[in-house]
Amino acid sequence: AKDAGRNTYKFYERSMNLKTHELLLLENDLRHALSRDQLELYYQPQLDLQSNCIVGFEALLRWNHPERGLVSPLEFIPLAEETGLIVSMGEWILRSACRQIRTWNEEHGRQLRVAVNISARQFHHYDLVHCVEKVLEQTGVPTEWLELEITESLLMYDIQSSIETMMRLKKLGVRLAIDDFGTGYSSLSYLKKFPICSLKIDKSFVDDLLTDASDAAIAESTLALASKMDLMVVAEGIEQQEQLDYLQQRGCQFGQGYLISRPLPVAQCTQFCRERFTE
Ligand code: C2E
């Protein structure tokens, strides 16, 4: 039987595009990832650059694959989107993140927030508002502790319905951030219609902030725009002290990146909080 299995495998490998086959295997594994307890949220601390205090965390999904090891979300989130698995995964992510922030806030008597990434399918083809409402109720988390990160390109897909969904989320009291700001095709004129709290400057602009004049210009324009529109700015991917100083000096409120901390598994992040908050 083992040989037959191997032959079947070879047959498929020969007859199908290798990449497609790879994807099918991965997709099949992904179907079981949630029930087999292979998904895990890591948390990356977000720093208030002006006061140097931790203000919250971004939840980042990890898949511990039994044979492949840690699979990048860049690989499996698109797959989860295509297959619709993102809906059940997304609800699990929201619930886990809310429970976790409650635990940390209870331990330290803080009001830290947690930012959760929302993908296009979750946002457009499914009642996200209802799900968020349900999860907040079940976990007893104050709505303002939850921030949803929504990419610019996702919003541009259907602007009118995006605005409606955002309005409903805003009414619940959750905070909304535009992720990967500047990388999409958004028209700035829409920005004022979006009920958002903050913009996230993409890592690609932070990387060469000190050497590339156009990246610096984009970062600075984002900061100027946000300031005029009363929005907060979060810079992501800060790896060097010089990048942090640059952003801090230009009034960027929040930042995250390896310089401050890598995304951490719960146990390590709990340790990070204890060192930071109980001194
Ligand atoms: P993103 O939302 O733009 O997340 C930022 C990415 O940059 C994360 O990669 C993070 O680990 C990484 N990062 C943060 N600071 C630094 C730094 O200083 N240096 C470097 N080199 N990288 C840094 P990650 O965790 O691999 O996630 C990649 C993307 O996958 C995310 O991009 C997001 O679009 C998506 N993703 C991750 N978790 C989730 C999730 O729970 N739901 C959804 N829908 N998407 C997710």
Ligand code: CA
């Ligand atoms: Ca994000």
Ligand code: CA
């Ligand atoms: Ca990004």
Ligand code: CA
């Ligand atoms: Ca560049």
